[in-house]
Amino acid sequence: MGARESHMSQSDLFSWSMEQDPVLRSTIVSILMLDTDPDWDRLVRTIDRSTRVVPKLRDRLVTVPLGLAPPRWTSDPDFDLSWHLRRGVLPEPADQSAVLEFARTEAMTAFDPARPLWRLTLLSGFGDGCALVLRVHHSLTDGVGGIRIATEICDLDRAGTDRGRPPELASDGSGGLRDILAWNWSVGSELLRGAVTATWPTARRTFTHPVRVVRDSAAVATSLVRLVRPVTTTLSPVMTGRSLGRRLAVFDVPVEGLHRAADAAGCTMNDAFLTAVLIGLRTYHHRHGVEVDRLRLTMPISLRAGDDPLGGNRITLARFALPVDIAETADLMRAVDAVVARWRREPATPLSGAVAAALNRLPVGLLATMLKHVDFVASDIPGSPVPLYLAGARIDRMYAFAPTIGTAFNVALTSHAGICCIGINADTAAIPDLAIFTDCLAAGFETVLRLSGEPAPDGGVKPTAGAFQSAPTGSVPAG
Numbered sequence: 001m002g003a004r005e006s007h008m009s010q011s012d013l014f015s016w017s018m019e020q021d022p023v024l025r026s027t028i029v030s031i032l033m034l035d036t037d038p039d040w041d042r043l044v045r046t047i048d049r050s051t052r053v054v055p056k057l058r059d060r061l062v063t064v065p066l067g068l069a070p071p072r073w074t075s076d077p078d079f080d081l082s083w084h085l086r087r088g089v090l091p092e093p094a095d096q097s098a099v100l101e102f103a104r105t106e107a108m109t110a111f112d113p114a115r116p117l118w119r120l121t122l123l124s125g126f127g128d129g130c131a132l133v134l135r136v137h138h139s140l141t142d143g144v145g146g147i148r149i150a151t152e153i154c155d156l157d158r159a160g161t162d163r164g165r166p167p168e169l170a171s172d173g174s175g176g177l178r179d180i181l182a183w184n185w186s187v188g189s190e191l192l193r194g195a196v197t198a199t200w201p202t203a204r205r206t207f208t209h210p211v212r213v214v215r216d217s218a219a220v221a222t223s224l225v226r227l228v229r230p231v232t233t234t235l236s237p238v239m240t241g242r243s244l245g246r247r248l249a250v251f252d253v254p255v256e257g258l259h260r261a262a263d264a265a266g267c268t269m270n271d272a273f274l275t276a277v278l279i280g281l282r283t284y285h286h287r288h289g290v291e292v293d294r295l296r297l298t299m300p301i302s303l304r305a306g307d308d309p310l311g312g313n314r315i316t317l318a319r320f321a322l323p324v325d326i327a328e329t330a331d332l333m334r335a336v337d338a339v340v341a342r343w344r345r346e347p348a349t350p351l352s353g354a355v356a357a358a359l360n361r362l363p364v365g366l367l368a369t370m371l372k373h374v375d376f377v378a379s380d381i382p383g384s385p386v387p388l389y390l391a392g393a394r395i396d397r398m399y400a401f402a403p404t405i406g407t408a409f410n411v412a413l414t415s416h417a418g419i420c421c422i423g424i425n426a427d428t429a430a431i432p433d434l435a436i437f438t439d440c441l442a443a444g445f446e447t448v449l450r451l452s453g454e455p456a457p458d459g460g461v462k463p464t465a466g467a468f469q470s471a472p473t474g475s476v477p478a479g
Contacts, residue, residue: 008061008070012139016061016071018405021368022110023242026138029107029401029425031099031250037130038122038391040087042160046391047085047120050153052166056140057084060116076116083115087122094126099133100248106135107246107401107425132390138403154388154395231319231373235296236281238288239408241429242372249438250399251463253413253420253445260452265330267337270380272448273413273420274322274340275333277378280444282324284437293325295375298407299340318343319374329447371406379412387417399423411441438463 008016018024051057059073090098102123111117117137124130141149155161234240253276255269262272278295285292298319320343326332379402388395398416401423408430414421422445424438431437442461449461 007064007072008139010070013070015138015405018368018371021406022244023427024368024371024403024406025110026403026405027107027109027111028134028136028138028141028403029103029248030134030136031103031397031399031401031423032132032134032390032395033096033099033397033399034130034132034390034393035396036128036393037124038393040122040391043122043391044081044085046153048081049163049166050149051079051081052168053152054141054149057116057118061113079116084118085120085122087124090123090125096126096250098126099123099131100250103133103401104246104248106133107248108244109135111137129396130393150388150398151384154384154390156386156389158389158392158394160389160392231296231370234373234375235294235321236285236292236375236408237290238285239375239430241427241432242406242408243427243429245428246404247426247428247431247434248401249424249426249434249463250397251422251438251442251445251461252397253422253449253461255415255418255420257449257452258420258445261448261450262333264451264453265333265337267333271333271337271340272451273380274336274378275329276445276448277376277411277441278322278324278332278336278444279329279447280441281376283443284440287436287440291325293323294321295324296321296373298371298374298377298405299343300377300379318346329451333448333451368406374407376407377402377405377410379410381412381414383414383416385415385417397421401425409437 015024015026019026055075056073058076058079060076061071062074063071090102102121106119106121117140119135121133122130123133258272258276259269262269265271274297281295282292296319298317300317320339322339323332323335326335379400381400383398395416397419398414399421400412400414402410402412402425404410404425404427407427409424409426412423412425414423422441424434424441426434426437428434442463445461
């Protein structure tokens with residue numbers, strides 16, 4: 001039976017409330033490049049089953065009176081799969097840039113709150129291949145959750161696997177006063193259980209190790225301050241504008257090459273990814289006649305446990321500055337590793353839900369201003385190491401374009417079948433020259449790949465951006 005969560009989490013409520021400022025919309029867009037057209041009827045059956053495995057895909061949000069609880073997930077009585085699953089034909093010239101152009105309009109389009117918060121469009125018309133463009137709100141899933149959902153609906157070969165009958169959907173309750181009381185009782189009981197569980201060990205340590213207890217308590221308090229500290233200045237003097245405009249770009253990097261580069265420096269693949277982005281940003285600022293020594297990013301940290309439901313957002317966001325002005329690539333990567341490792345160990349990280357609950361009681365305008373002073377977002381999403389198939393079509397590329405949430409751009413790395421698929425979602429006011437910007441980031445990855453001791457891919461890392469060969473907005477019929 002598909003597990004159902006009754007109410008939006010405090011973390012999701014935070015991102016939902018921020019959308020009072022449309023610059024802060026939490027829309028995720030993903031592009032799956034397929035080697036051929038999938039079997040449409042089979043695709044419909046597959047997606048229908050996925051909406052039963054992940055019940056939130058059939059739910060809409062309903063506001064709770066007087067704010068006595070977060071908005072409630074409730075079954076959409078008018079759920080119509082054909083409204084959420086569409087297909088269309090790309091206009092000429094039908095190429096990857098046209099797909100990116102369609103995807104960017106999806107990224108800039110607000111959701112209809114009266115319906116479930118997702119839409120999937122199959123685009124055909126270029127060569128033998130086609131593309132699936134998914135638009136989903138961040139409250140439905142995060143990057144790691146999205147990959148888990150993909151493994152539930154994808155196959156390891158074209159023939160596919162018989163997954164049996166779709167699961168029955170759980171009841172979503174009454175939605176009345178009883179439901180509100182039940183939610184508050186559940187949250188209160190969870191906090192009480194946590195407090196009781198922690199009280200006796202803490203009391204015992206107070207007597208046996210009083211100095212350590214005081215030190216640990218002070219560390220948590222200091223960590224909380226670091227997590228919520230206001231950001232009032234933008235470190236980049238170039239990427240300062242913010243708007244509703246978005247442009248998308250992509251390029252590919254070999255997984256093995258990035259792994260080898262990370263190993264050469266004694267670091268992780270995520271460190272290599274961030275280092276490549278920082279080198280690209282250093283080059284971009286230099287081309288604008290500016291030198292920077294640090295830039296601030298927001299980095300998602302996954303809190304997802306193995307028994308969590310497939311849907312839902314299970315991340316916390318850490319905001320911190322990284323060095324940019326270290327010349328040697330390996331030295332820069334090791335410095336990045338040290339900073340990231342320190343933030344992953346922050347004592348207050350497990351308290352992100354409570355922190356979000358506190359922030360939800362502050363004025364949205366105050367928090368929005370703080371978010372807009374962060375320079376960029378970077379996400380590293382581990383995907384499948386082997387090819388995947390969807391309704392008979394092989395997935396050749398899997399690009400994610402996560403929300404900018406007030407920053408200049410979001411760059412997301414999704415590994416898939418030996419390829420790092422890099423997706424860039426850029427605010428056009430912050431980065432009006434996306435062609436130059438993307439070339440700089442691609443060059444940053446080429447610099448990092450040199451640490452692997454292997455030559456870069458033939459012709460180097462070649463970016464594709466939808467900003468340069470744009471199809472007219474709205475020219476792709478869908479339905």
